[in-house]
Amino acid sequence: MALPLSGRVGDGLVDELPLVWSTPLLICAIATFLGVAKVTSLLSGNRKSAETLPPYAPGSMLKHIEMVTSKEYPWWLLDVAEKLGQRCFRVSIPSSMKNKIIIGEHTTARRILTDPLSSKPIEIYSAMRFLNNKGDPGMFTLNGPSWHSKRKASANAFSSNLIRRMNEAALDYTDVFVENLKSEEPRGVFDVSEAMLSVVLSALTESAFDYVISVEESADMMHDLELALIEFASKTPTQIHRNWFSWLIPERRRAVAATLRLRELMCRIMNNYRENGPKSDGTIIQLIMENDSAFKTDDEKLAQLLEFFIAGHETTAYSISWVLTCLARNPQIQAKLRSELSALTPQTWSQSKYLQMCIKEGMRLYPVAAAGSIRNVGKDLKTEGGFILPKGSTCFIPMMLVLNNPDVYENPREYNPSRWEHPTREMMDCFIPFSLGKQNCIGQSLANAEMQTIISRLCSEFDISVEEEGRIEFFLTLKQIGTKLRAKKVE
Numbered sequence: 261m262a263l264p265l266s267g268r269v270g271d272g273l274v275d276e277l278p279l280v281w282s283t284p285l286l287i288c289a290i291a292t293f294l295g296v297a298k299v300t301s302l303l304s305g306n307r308k309s310a311e312t313l314p315p316y317a318p319g320s321m322l323k324h325i326e327m328v329t330s331k332e333y334p335w336w337l338l339d340v341a342e343k344l345g346q347r348c349f350r351v352s353i354p355s356s357m358k359n360k361i362i363i364g365e366h367t368t369a370r371r372i373l374t375d376p377l378s379s380k381p382i383e384i385y386s387a388m389r390f391l392n393n394k395g396d397p398g399m400f401t402l403n404g405p406s407w408h409s410k411r412k413a414s415a416n417a418f419s420s421n422l423i424r425r426m427n428e429a430a431l432d433y434t435d436v437f438v439e440n441l442k443s444e445e446p447r448g449v450f451d452v453s454e455a456m457l458s459v460v461l462s463a464l465t466e467s468a469f470d471y472v473i474s475v476e477e478s479a480d481m482m483h484d485l486e487l488a489l490i491e492f493a494s495k496t497p498t499q500i501h502r503n504w505f506s507w508l509i510p511e512r513r514r515a516v517a518a519t520l521r522l523r524e525l526m527c528r529i530m531n532n533y534r535e536n537g538p539k540s541d542g543t544i545i546q547l548i549m550e551n552d553s554a555f556k557t558d559d560e561k562l563a564q565l566l567e568f569f570i571a572g573h574e575t576t577a578y579s580i581s582w583v584l585t586c587l588a589r590n591p592q593i594q595a596k597l598r599s600e601l602s603a604l605t606p607q608t609w610s611q612s613k614y615l616q617m618c619i620k621e622g623m624r625l626y627p628v629a630a631a632g633s634i635r636n637v638g639k640d641l642k643t644e645g646g647f648i649l650p651k652g653s654t655c656f657i658p659m660m661l662v663l664n665n666p667d668v669y670e671n672p673r674e675y676n677p678s679r680w681e682h683p684t685r686e687m688m689d690c691f692i693p694f695s696l697g698k699q700n701c702i703g704q705s706l707a708n709a710e711m712q713t714i715i716s717r718l719c720s721e722f723d724i725s726v727e728e729e730g731r732i733e734f735f736l737t738l739k740q741i742g743t744k745l746r747a748k749k750v751e
């Protein structure tokens with residue numbers, strides 16, 4: 261999961277421009293006044309480094325700012341790559357960051373992500389700290405020794421034990437959902453994203469946090485999280501000004517109130533753990549609550565728990581809902597999957613190669629972490645095309661761009677699980693929806709197991725079709741909103 265691409269206005273120099281013009285607000289004002297401005301492209305033409313740095317995306321600085329903070333960001337990236345015939349390009353955004361470079365080549369992405377000198381730009385990631393209201397950091401927003409101690413302390417939670425418990429809980433909650441499906445009118449019709457968010461959140465809360473979340477708590481949590489994420493994660497370019505004038509901005513006040521309610525929920529979960537003790541060993545909550553060296557204060561424990569809560573449920577739930585929708589749109593593929601699953605038992609569903617191919621292809625076509633990872637490079641690197649990424653550059657690695665490369669995947673915008681039957685080495689190398697390197701997704705084994713369990717459970721029992729197509733939204737994750745599927749019991 262990564263933050264939308266954003267810099268912070270008013271933070272420092274605009275690296276593409278001569279120093280004398282370096283007040284970002286002035287530049288924005290001039291660009292606005294002129295109403296045009298290929299400003300940065302024109303000025304950067306004078307600089308020698310522009311010959312070897314990747315080219316700029318077309319459009320003015322204002323256009324870049326608009327696009328990288330908009331819901332259109334993933335689609336704009338695909339569009340720019342096609343127009344430029346180039347998957348590495350610069351964007352022009354006023355901020356203290358050195359060069360802002362989009363990386364869509366998997367080979368270059370891999371080099372950056374696995375380089376030990378690469379690190380997260382904290383000025384971007386720290387926006388997530390607003391979500392816990394007090395600004396304490398969790399591993400997602402850290403580098404160095406503090407990141408390492410938190411990552412190490414939590415790693416054991418993703419053992420096969422937790423995965424088994426999580427799978428059992430996911431199956432139980434899917435069963436409850438299936439029962440409701442049979443009784444609710446219109447029969448068998450459900451909002452796929454809402455349903456999966458509820459199943460995944462309940463399963464995660466029970467198996468990883470030893471807490472049974474109520475329907476009201478779950479609905480409130482999702483509402484509050486959305487308010488907070490829209491304000492704090494997608495408006496980072498104007499964060500500083502929104503901080504100064506927060507009392508004047510109603511959305512900001514509402515978002516702050518939402519973060520307080522998220523905090524209250526986490527406090528209830530922590531109190532529940534303290535009152536009742538651990539239900540089983542090695543859960544996320546136990547590893548965090550019992551470790552006073554990696555998580556020194558209650559505030560730090562709360563921040564880390566909330567981070568897991570957020571990172572662990574939306575990503576998995578939307579990935580499942582995308583795969584189910586792809587299967588619903590493609591009845592033949594769905595029938596083939598059902599036939600494969602029928603030859604297996606629920607205990608062996610996960611061994612189905614075709615199931616893995618269907619999931620992989622859904623994650624490739626609709627990568628929930630569409631904006632991917634962001635890293636500052638710790639040494640000079642080169643792209644495949646020979647462009648230089650100077651040390652200190654900020655590289656944005658959007659999964660949407662990496663996983664939809666037509667040079668690697670034929671007809672990339674087509675849902676075609678069979679492409680994974682005999683994948684090339686390049687296709688495999690390019691498939692990095694959980695990112696790579698030391699700061700990759702810590703929860704990927706859990707997410708994979710959960711996706712396999714829930715999708716198999718639903719597809720083996722139901723014939724799923726599209727009742728109503730919804731819309732795609734992007735902020736922080738790639739979501740589908742309002743898509744309704746119909747599930748009819750297979751005879």
Ligand code: HEM
Pocket residue numbers: 261262263399400401411567568571572573575576579628629632633634693694695698699700701702703704706707
């Ligand atoms: C399909 C589901 C998921 C996807 C696609 C996904 C994707 C990602 C990606 C791309 C990153 C790297 C973000 C970056 O570099 O900025 C990441 C990091 C992370 N993910 Fe996931 N994730 C998923 C599920 C989960 C689950 C189930 C959990 C935990 C319960 C989780 C916890 C985390 C955490 C804590 C990090 C930060 C790791 C670090 O900085 O060391 N994720 N995830």
